[in-house]
Amino acid sequence: MKFKSFIAALAITLSTALSAATMPESISITYVKSPFNLQNIVMKERGMLEDAFKADGVSIKWRVINSGAVQGQAMASGDLDFSAVMNTASVLMAAGAGNPIAIASGVAHPQKIFALIGKPGTNYSVKDLKGKKVAGPKGTVLHQLLVAALVKEGMKITDVDFVNMDPGKAMTAVVSGQVDAGLVAAGLIIKANAAGAKTIATCEGYVSPNLVMTVRRDFAEKYPEAYEKVVATNRAALAWIKANKSEALALGAKEQGISMADAEKLYDWSGFYDVLTEADVKSLEADQAFLLENGMMEKKVDVRALLLPGAMK
Template structure:
């Protein structure tokens, strides 16, 4: 599904959600949290050990998704209350189309764990990147990976409209790259490791950060859930903060548990997490993040998506969708 088609479908879903009502919180028996497999994060120790359940006083169900857009759709339907490590771009697309979501925290920062891998036998490098025009490139559409790809192509002076972008989740994109069905695949987590067996990054994470392409995932909640259960949102973030701090203090003690929860082997888990950053709530509240930086970036990303044809229109202001009250 293209980003534009997703936005149209999302707008229709918002209308349906409004008709059906997204309340239902009075009958809350459990909290459902969306997350990704093969995306190991420090909080998964608390996930496995049911620290969230204990602190929040309710059963916490963890449901795996393939991409951030799927998370948005599930939240709109009322099936998911919290999304952990949702991609920033799916969030922007969602709220631009009327999805009743709020960003309440930063889950993880990363650069080297979300890349586009070009096949070694393609002969394509940064110097001749315009040779990507006319060729197939696999990427999940409408998420931060897609956004980074577009910004990378823009920086390398490649006409993105002439590149045949094929919608694939990372696992499928890795298979396509290894088989030679596409010349480049973009993805993250364990799938990225498989991509690297046949190629190298078109641009490294460090090179992208140097030109202002930052990468991070966020914690989002539905507006209804935030309004009716603010204490549960706060408890969720408190447990996450404690798990992040424990990981920073003794990372080796977390790898075994996290690898099982993420569905990855130990070596892949360690390699992935060593490139992750888990900002403290104090950092998240700062000007670079929820104190102003994220609000500005949200508007910038939305405007870019409109200019690139991915969305029909951006909002004038996104500050109401970013709530720092739960981390203060």
């Protein structure tokens, strides 16, 4: 009897150890509220990841890293497992630089949520920006928007005085007249417009922005069950948003410090989705060609290889 009890206890111990081996002790993931990352907000504020991994004893470590370039660097160093939201321009640039990054799921197709704005009292066109000071975040979809808009008018990035600046600071600089134009997103567009800064251009006609969830490739390979659970939870957040839109918008408005009316507007601008399609692959290939041609990406990568199983269905 004692021997049987010993065998039973050993089996339980081995089963527990095997289960633990398939799961990490913790998962680090970004918390990025802007431009209007409602899945990320809902997932964090409702504790969805914590609930999903509670039985596994896995702790969730939320990290605020707004820059796609810095997110890529954090993955390369092993300090970050997932970026809940990353624009594909940043993904491609990170991959081209050799960072071990992969696309796990879709997030949004926002056309109007990124914009180029001019300082109050002006009515600039893209052509008018030649020789002007433009502020915005380097290595992002906003940077890509600026380059694409200039190229369409027969210009290049060196035709403007481009200052690398966080979108929030860029908006302040534009509204105060310290710079001629700036690259901003989401609620910052609404605030800038209210302060008299007119929108010069959005992504429409220039760039097809795509926000995705990314993962450190070796994490997905080492912990496939955890990887799949994070993706499933992110998609469950979108399903909850669609089923509880008013409550979701209230959460987004609170976190962003905006009105419900503005939250509704940003929701309509965002184009939330979760499963990538062939159209997304073609868009990635087109973006890569543009980034390489304009010196924004170091090395060509296999775009299709960036997508992990489950990202497309």
